[in-house]
Amino acid sequence: EVQLVESGGGLVQPGGSLRLSCAASGFTFTTYWMSWVRQAPGKGLEWVANIKQDGSEKYYVDSVKGRFTISRDNAKSSLYLQMNSLRAEDTAVYYCARGVGGWFDYWGQGTLVTVSS
């Protein structure tokens, strides 16, 4: 059974940093692109970043470029999102999602990030 379990969310002050993790199991992690997708409270979905199987390619939505860094550890079947210079508008539930052919076939349960003073 495919499982994606996020962790690392919490309350952080504006300008602060947070590192999210996503532990993957039930599939061969090294054969999939992985993404982070976020959802602000009461709002829609927004793709944030993705990373190629071997970590050689990474892409970001403009609003997080230079502030967020996606990475993965294939030995640990884990995906990460390092978030720096956080802003109030980054407040959201962050989902880890497995990418297949342009869509996301499995999602984690999400972890809430709240940026507030």
Add this chain to the structure above:
Amino acid sequence: QSVLTQPPSVSGAPGQRVTISCTGSSSNIGAGYDVHWYQQLPGTAPKLLIYGNSNRPSGVPDRFSGSKSGTSASLAITGLQAEDEADYYCQSYDSSLSGLYVFGTGTKVTVL
């Protein structure tokens, strides 16, 4: 920033058919990129409902169907059931914007 436009809400009685539109542009749906659909039940993570415009993953009832034409796509739910009450999002790839993947604005389906 959503660049795929969906109606905020649609509703129907049990057993009825409802459709949700997803309107894009020449840089996403109109460019030939596939459209995918997700169902998000209250308080849960999104779940893949339709991929590649009209394909259903294993376990998704055939009451759900998708189509695409020009710069738009549609999701149809036939034989509406109470458990279909949820938010639905379309998604595609965009070649011009700040992000690779774009989602629709979302549609709340209410079963009357």
